[in-house]
Amino acid sequence: MLFLEANGARIPAIGLGTWELRGRTCARLVEQAVRLGYRHIDTAQVYENEREVGEGLRASGIRRDEVFVTTKVWTNHFAPHDLERSVKESLEKLRLAEVDLLLLHWPNPRVPLAETLGALAHVRQLGMARYIGVSNFTVALIEEAVAACAEPLVCDQVEYHPYLDQAKVREACARHGMAVVAYSPVAKGRIKGDRTLARIGQNHGKTAAQVCLRWLVQQNVAAIPRTSRIERLSENIDIFDFELSAEEMGQIFQMGSAAGRLTDFGFAPKWD
Numbered sequence: 498m499l500f501l502e503a504n505g506a507r508i509p510a511i512g513l514g515t516w517e518l519r520g521r522t523c524a525r526l527v528e529q530a531v532r533l534g535y536r537h538i539d540t541a542q543v544y545e546n547e548r549e550v551g552e553g554l555r556a557s558g559i560r561r562d563e564v565f566v567t568t569k570v571w572t573n574h575f576a577p578h579d580l581e582r583s584v585k586e587s588l589e590k591l592r593l594a595e596v597d598l599l600l601l602h603w604p605n606p607r608v609p610l611a612e613t614l615g616a617l618a619h620v621r622q623l624g625m626a627r628y629i630g631v632s633n634f635t636v637a638l639i640e641e642a643v644a645a646c647a648e649p650l651v652c653d654q655v656e657y658h659p660y661l662d663q664a665k666v667r668e669a670c671a672r673h674g675m676a677v678v679a680y681s682p683v684a685k686g687r688i689k690g691d692r693t694l695a696r697i698g699q700n701h702g703k704t705a706a707q708v709c710l711r712w713l714v715q716q717n718v719a720a721i722p723r724t725s726r727i728e729r730l731s732e733n734i735d736i737f738d739f740e741l742s743a744e745e746m747g748q749i750f751q752m753g754s755a756a757g758r759l760t761d762f763g764f765a766p767k768w769d
């Protein structure tokens with residue numbers, strides 16, 4: 498496993514995404530993932546699976562300090578007291594004393610960002626989160642957040658895969674020592690039929706998904722692919738024994754555009 502250094506945090510480069518994994522399936526996949534070598538699990542309050550993620554972690558027998566657990570606060574809890582209460586609830590569900598990384602899940606223009614960041618920093622100072630960060634923040638919001646936050650922010654978790662150009666967010670994060678954590682890193686499964694990725698994979702005996710994840714990690718980006726299939730858990734972490742050439746990296750970069758976003762923004766709260 499590779500680790501990304503970001504403002505003091507050491508983030509395992511591959512993690513398991515758990516959006517839409519529920520109930521016993523979720524607990525079983527988390528347990529299996531840890532047994533297969535995953536050391537980073539991504540959940541969120543709004544995924545309604547923190548309890549099962551905690552169960553999976555305990556069932557795996559992993560020592561707490563060997564696994565990096567991220568959760569996120571949903572936007573309706575961004576008022577300072579709400580935020581602290583909501584993180585307490587998340588910790589109770591996970592049955593953890595602290596998470597490794599706590600993120601603001603989406604920007605919420607209805608609550609002043611400085612107030613929410615004050616509460617996020619306070620929660621860290623209380624020992625409920627080892628590190629804090631943001632998600633779905635644009636370059637302008639990253640700049641605003643870094644300037645306003647009393648504690649270092651360690652990442653921006655954003656949609657990132659070969660079809661979406663995220664050069665500007667990557668540059669902004671790098672300027673501030675923050676990591677980019679790529680969500681939807683296999684483009685919600687769409688990379689499976691991609692000819693360019695499959696062709697590059699043939700050079701290395703790897704699948705299109707493995708090439709895609711390797712491309713992210715080779716840029717010093719962490720990736721949190723989700724799968725509900727045990728066999729793909731192994732596939733998605735088996736990317737540390739090969740290297741893409743500069744030419745192959747370049748070919749994949751050429752596939753990206755600003756229009757390649759897959760996230761349905763209907764998922765975000767309506768501001769007005």
Ligand SMILES: NC(=O)c1ccc[n+]([C@@H]2O[C@H](COP(=O)([O-])OP(=O)(O)OC[C@H]3O[C@@H](n4cnc5c(N)ncnc54)[C@H](OP(=O)(O)O)[C@@H]3O)[C@@H](O)[C@H]2O)c1
Binds near residue numbers: 516
């Ligand atoms: N911060 C945010 O706002 C935000 C937003 C979205 C997601 N996330 C996080 O990021 C994680 C990942 O994003 P995501 O779930 O949207 O998308 P993703 O990981 O890119 O794609 C998941 C889909 O790809 C398929 N898949 C996984 N591995 C595969 C492989 N090796 N070959 C072919 N298909 C594969 C899965 O199908 P099978 O189950 O059939 O394998 C699933 O349908 C989420 O689970 C969540 O933790 C965060």
